[in-house]
Amino acid sequence: MRAMRRLIWVVLALSGLYAGYWALGAKALRGGAEAALVEVRRAGWGDAGGLSLAGFPSRFDLTLDAPRVTDPAGAFEWRAPVAQILALSYQPNRVIFWAPPEQELRLGGQAFTLTNTDMRASVEVGLNEAAPLSEATLVIETPALAGAQGALRAEARQLRGAIALAPAQPETPDAPAYRIGLELLDATSPALDDPIAQLTLDAVVSLTAPLDRHLAETQTPPRPEHLSLRRLYLDWAGKRLLVQGELTPDAAGYPQGKLVLESAEWRDWIATAEAQGLVPAKNKAMLLAAAESLARQSPDGVLRLPLAFRSGGIFFGPLALGPAPRLW
Structure with missing residues (x-):
């Protein structure tokens, strides 16, 4: 009995410590999210109607009400009724982003509706103050883009994208480099005479500044310094094209x-x-x-x-x- 009581006390103590860790982590995460939202709002990169945090005991689930992402220059805007950022409590630097089946886009002054059957992204950042991007992925199942009047502009079976920190390139040894991947499958549009069976991209781009949390503090996004196009492949109704090269x-x-x-x-x-x-x-x-x-x-x-x-x-x-x- 004495051994059992000790075991119970150990379990209770560990549970209390973990609950305290979750509470501290949740408080820090919420504070960081609120501070980031203030920075994003001040820089003109976006806004949200509010945020809430749940997920005890194993996750941190941050819910954003009416989130909006905007290009400060006004060329791009994304809106959704709700979005979630999910993270395991023991791995808070890797998050999963979920967006609803219907979203709003504004590109070049034109309004669009983006629908999908599943849209998720994952982001991993470094464990330091700047939170530099390590890697990110995006998967959208059956995306469809329609105009303001509901007319279909484009749709596809699947869209996948990825970006990851890469070794510095010989042409720009002092610039941060990122490897970018993209795959689009079975895309159709009334603007195209024939469907695009496959479009894939594999490239490395060097930028004038790293992708980290300081992006919210600047009005000018990083610009490309060098592009190494390893593979751009297009299969458009049986017409196949491969493009490779270097651009600065x-x-x-x-x-x-x-x-x-x-x-x-x-x-x-x-x-x-x-x-x-x-x-x-x-x-x-x-x-x-x-x-x-x-x-x-x-x-x-x-x-x-x-x-x-x-x-x-x-x-x-x-x-x-x-x-x-x-x-x-």
């Missing part, structure tokens, strides 16, 4: 460098590019002749087309194909 933005935000496009269906791609107005009609014959010549140099008949990015434009050899996209 100049002071004005225009990419400089080279990308290599690889495709066996290059004639179909040239026809599509011409139909979309990406290739001037006057350049089509020259581009076809050059592509034919390059494809004949490949034993498998696959076209490997090097494109140079310079002076704000895209060039195939001396031939200007059009303007390059500006990154900021």
Whole structure:
């Protein structure tokens, strides 16, 4: 009996200690969340109608009422009626984010509704004051984007994304680097003639500043210093395209460098590019002749087309194909 009483007291003492740990952790987490919300609100990055904390004894479940994330420049806004941030009590630096089946987006002044059957993200940060991002993942099942009047704009079977801290790149040894992955499956849209069977991205980007909690204190998000495009693959109605290369933005935000496009269906791609107005009609014959010549140099008949990015434009050899996209 004496041994049993001792065991009971030990269990009670440990339970009390754990309950105290949870209470202290919950108080610290709530205080940190409230302070972060104040910073986010002050910097113009978003807001929430309120927050509550539950989950004892094994989790910290933070619920945000009417959360909103906004680009300070006004180009982007996300809203939802509710969202949750969930963490195990013994691993508070790794959280799971849950969003409801219906959300609101505003892009470039246009309003959209985003629906899904499941949307979850996980984020892991470092255990220090700055809370630097270690890795994050996002999975959205059956996402569908509709306009303000309910007209379907796009939908897909699945969208997956990931970002993780990566070793510094040789081109920018002093800049924080992140590996980015993306996969989109079975995407359709009335704006596309054919569905996209698969779109995948594997890239490493070096930024001007790390991704940490100090982002909420600045009006200007980190800018890319270098992009290593390891693999961009697109299967669009049987037209397959692989893109690889290196790009470095100049002071004005225009990419400089080279990308290599690889495709066996290059004639179909040239026809599509011409139909979309990406290739001037006057350049089509020259581009076809050059592509034919390059494809004949490949034993498998696959076209490997090097494109140079310079002076704000895209060039195939001396031939200007059009303007390059500006990154900021």
